[in-house]
Structure formats: structure tokens, C-alpha cells
Amino acid sequence: MAIWRGYKEVKDAGGWAALVFAGMGLYRFCKYRIGLDKDAMQSLRKLRARFEVAADTLHPNWRQLLSIIGEPSDLVYHGHPHDWVILESGDDPLPLRNTYLQWDPSFSFEHIEESIVDKDVWGCEDPRWIPPPNAAACNFLRPTCEQCGEQQSDDPNENNCHCFPSLYGNGKRQPCPVQVFRTSNGRNNGLIALVPFERGHAIGEFTGLITAHLSNTDVMASLSPSAPSTTYQIYQGRLGNYTRFVNHSCKANAQFQRFAWLDTQRIVLVSRGIAAGEEITVQYGEAYWGGLDKDCLCEEACCRYRRNGR
Structure with missing residues (x-):
């Protein structure tokens, strides 16, 4: 009994x-x-x-x-699992759209696994493409990893690169054990880990619209590997994945890292060591905070961007 x-x-x-x-x-x-x-x-x-x-x-x-x-x-x-925002109180979750209506009455968000190239900006080109180091390398049909030197392939039977096995080379990706939650200190939504993420573990790829020339909006910017004088942007305002909801902290437990997969530059969210139930955070950096007239709300003792508290 x-x-x-x-x-x-x-x-x-x-x-x-x-x-x-x-x-x-x-x-x-x-x-x-x-x-x-x-x-x-x-x-x-x-x-x-x-x-x-x-x-x-x-x-x-x-x-x-x-x-x-x-x-x-x-x-x-x-x-989608991330169409719902969890409340720490245990009350009924909120539809994701409802948490943004006060700023954007027409808000919508599409969840995607792979970034989409803005053809109006780039045409048929992908600015993330990494050109081969020399003409001889063009003869190799199978890309190799810049970090481990092993062969890369989307086919698990042919792939030997295991740098980020949860994202690349092991077949269909499994759902990441994270949820969007409502923060309690005015930062709107955040991302919470449902399991521990060991240091170096890939949490997800930063996906969105690969575009350029956007201003006065949040984007991830990076230099194009094929044209170092050209900057491309990843915009997550209307489409992307759960990495969109990662908040800033001056004592971050994760970081964004460039990684080449199949000759294409990716931006990967990598853990610095995260416990289950902990909010996942990154440092947005000086470029983000430099042009903003607002305070950081990370509440860490080492906070560098709490202007009104100085």
C-alpha cells in the first residue's frame, strides 16, 4: 500500500x-x-x-x-515547447506572444533549427561560408574540423568530429533540456537549464535570419569568413530558437563561440558549467552596453553596467 x-x-x-x-x-x-x-x-x-x-x-x-x-x-x-513561458511560482504558463505585446502588438516568433539567409541582402551567397585555404583543398569533398582536424559529416556513420556531438554529426538533434521562464526582476523572459550542463557542453546554435545593415536593434554581428571586411548579422526578432532568450550577466555561466561546421561558420552557446535549475546567461559585452542608456539588472556584485548605482 x-x-x-x-x-x-x-x-x-x-x-x-x-x-x-x-x-x-x-x-x-x-x-x-x-x-x-x-x-x-x-x-x-x-x-x-x-x-x-x-x-x-x-x-x-x-x-x-x-x-x-x-x-x-x-x-x-x-x-512548440518554447511557445510557453514558465513561471517560477508554479502558476499557469503564459503564451510567449503575450509576454511581448506591451512592446510589440504584432509580435510573432517562428522556431527554427537552422538559420535562414536573407536573399534580399545576400542573394544566393551565404556570408558564413568558409573558403578553402588553398586551391588544392578544393579537391577534398569532405570538410574537416578546424579544431580537432577530423572529418565532418551530417551522416553519423561518416562523421569523426565530436567537438559538439549534441548539435552536429550525430543525426537528428534531440530537444534541448531548457525552458523559457519569466524572470522576477524586470528582465522579461530568460532561459533556465533543466539538467546540468558541464563546462564545454554545447547548449545550442544561435540561429536566426542571416542579414545585414540593421541598426537600433539587437543582433549578433560577425565578420564574414569569405570577405573579412564584410559584417553579417543574425537577427532573432521574428525567428530563431531558444538562444534568443538568454539574458546578460556580468558573471555569466555560458558564452558564445564560433565553430565551423561543414565549411560554414556557426555561433554556438557553450556552457561554462551550469547546474540544473540555474538561469543560463552570457556577457553581452561592451559593444552592446556602450550605446545604451539603461542599467544592467544582473544584480551581481561584480556588475559593470549598473550606471545609476554608481
Whole structure:
């Protein structure tokens, strides 16, 4: 009976998703009453909405199991996992669009895995293309990694580069264990890690619209490898991925790093060591803060951009 009582406590606190996706280890927790105290159940209640957003958007058929026991089987959260903004209080998540309407009444956002080149600016060219070092290298059909020197391929059977295996060379990418959440200190949305990310682990590629000549808006800028005097921009205002929601911190736990994959320059978000439940942050840098008349809200003791507090 103790086991079934434990299952019920988990379901009542964390919802059916917490029970369905718990795995075999839950049996031991319930049998020996490990960690099923009042504080743990309260913490689980705050995670309930996170579980349900992930379950509904990543496994949209999972609720059909509930119809067997007479429970409602209709999805609660539709669309992409990052179309929903989690609240740390455990209250119902907010639609992503609703969190931007006060600044942009026509806000919309498309989630993409690969960047899209703005043909109106670049035509058929990709400014991220990395030319071969010499004419002889043109004869090689298979690109090699600049860091490890190994052959790169999207085919896992042919790829030998394992610099960032969660992103490149291992077949279809798995969903990254992160969620968009509502910050509590006026920074709007942020990105939270659901699992630990070891130092050097790739969290995601910075994707968006590859364009140029934008001003007075947030973009990632980089020099074109094929034309060093030319700058291209990655704009995430209307399309991109979860890296769009990474906030600045003067004591950042991640960084953006250039990486060449299949002769194309990529910008990768790389962990400096991040614990589960921690907000993922980067340093935006002097170029970003230099032209802004506003304070940094990172609240770190080492903050360098808290102008009004100086």
C-alpha cells in the first residue's frame, strides 16, 4: 500500500505527467518513502506546469493514456515547447506572444533549427561560408574540423568530429533540456537549464535570419569568413530558437563561440558549467552596453553596467 500511496502523492503534486514520465526509479522512492516529505511535494507542485508543457508539446499523444482511466485526454499546451513561458511560482504558463505585446502588438516568433539567409541582402551567397585555404583543398569533398582536424559529416556513420556531438554529426538533434521562464526582476523572459550542463557542453546554435545593415536593434554581428571586411548579422526578432532568450550577466555561466561546421561558420552557446535549475546567461559585452542608456539588472556584485548605482 505504501507504494500506491506514494504514486498518488506524486500524481497529486506533480500531475499525471510527473507519474507517466517518471521512469522505473519512482518505484523505489515510493516503496522506501525517500524524499516524499512536505517540502519535496511543495517543490514538485511548482514544477507541475513545466512537466505538462514539456509532455504536451514533445509528446502530444501522451494524454490518450489517461482516457483509459477516465481522465481528460485533451491537450492543454499546444505548439512548440518554447511557445510557453514558465513561471517560477508554479502558476499557469503564459503564451510567449503575450509576454511581448506591451512592446510589440504584432509580435510573432517562428522556431527554427537552422538559420535562414536573407536573399534580399545576400542573394544566393551565404556570408558564413568558409573558403578553402588553398586551391588544392578544393579537391577534398569532405570538410574537416578546424579544431580537432577530423572529418565532418551530417551522416553519423561518416562523421569523426565530436567537438559538439549534441548539435552536429550525430543525426537528428534531440530537444534541448531548457525552458523559457519569466524572470522576477524586470528582465522579461530568460532561459533556465533543466539538467546540468558541464563546462564545454554545447547548449545550442544561435540561429536566426542571416542579414545585414540593421541598426537600433539587437543582433549578433560577425565578420564574414569569405570577405573579412564584410559584417553579417543574425537577427532573432521574428525567428530563431531558444538562444534568443538568454539574458546578460556580468558573471555569466555560458558564452558564445564560433565553430565551423561543414565549411560554414556557426555561433554556438557553450556552457561554462551550469547546474540544473540555474538561469543560463552570457556577457553581452561592451559593444552592446556602450550605446545604451539603461542599467544592467544582473544584480551581481561584480556588475559593470549598473550606471545609476554608481
